[in-house]
Amino acid sequence: MMMREEEDPIRLAPTDLVPSSKFAKSVGTYLDRAKKRPLFITRGQDVDAVLIGLDEYRALLREQQRFEDISDLLLALERLGTSMLTKEKNLTTEEVMAAVGISQADIDVVNLDELED
Secondary structure: OOOOHHHOOOOOOHHHEEEHHHHHHOHHHHHHHHOOOOEEEEEOOEEEEEEOOHHHHHHHHHHHHHHHHHHHHHHHHHHHHHHHHHOOOOOOHHHHHHHHOOOHHHHHOOOHHHHOO
16 A cells, blocks of 8 residues: 555665665675664665564564554443443453354363464
8 A cells, every 4th residue: 555755654864775686786785784773665666565673573573562462442331331331231252252163162172372373
């Protein structure tokens, strides 16, 4: 999805731009630089990719998870509020399990370690 220039939050300095041909010739140098700040790999006049360090990537993943957790919490609070206002009956875990046709025994045999892969 293309973003209009005035909406794009990225502000680039000339030192942040690396032509893909230069990048290919000196990958190690640019990997070291990317640990300090993002590098924008260009092809022609367009930025084609962003290279960031592993620590920065991990921080982005943590921030994304935090955002998703907050979003889930807000949705749960909204649903709880709606339920309280409309006096809807909340389903119990047992009612949900019966509706989808699973039992506690079905859940007990699941190896949680296999699900994380």
